Every structure is written in structure tokens, then in C-alpha cells.
Amino acid sequence: MPIRDELFDDDLEASPHASEPQTPHKPFSQYLRETPPTPLTQGTKLALWVTGGLTILLFLASLLKMANK
Helix, strand or coil, rough: CCCCCCCCCCCCEEEEEEEECCCCCCHHHHHHHHCCCCCCCCHHHHHHHHHHHHHHHHHHHHHHHCCCC
């Protein structure tokens, strides 16, 4: 059993299929078809609105601070 003394060892030699390119098992379009859309919960919507409101308030405050210099 070899001793690993490097931080990042190349494990390509240990892999039986190292020479073959790795591709996903399913195409992305198939994942999209199989995954149903789920609406956001009320709590998530509220959190996004609050975060957006705070961002706008901070942006306006920075504009006012720059205008008063």
C-alpha cells in the first residue's frame, strides 16, 4: 500500500476508466423534464422582499450621502 505524502495526488492511475472522458449519465434537458417546478413558500418570498427592500434603502442612503458631500 503506497503512502500518500502529497496534498493532491493524481488518482487517475487508480481509476479503471481514467482514459475515458467523464460525461453525465443523463442530458440536462432530461433532468429538467423529470424535475417538477415547485413554487416558493411564503417565508422565502417574504425574505427575498425584505432583502431587496434593505438593499434599495442602503443604495439610496449611499446616493444621498454622496450627494451631500
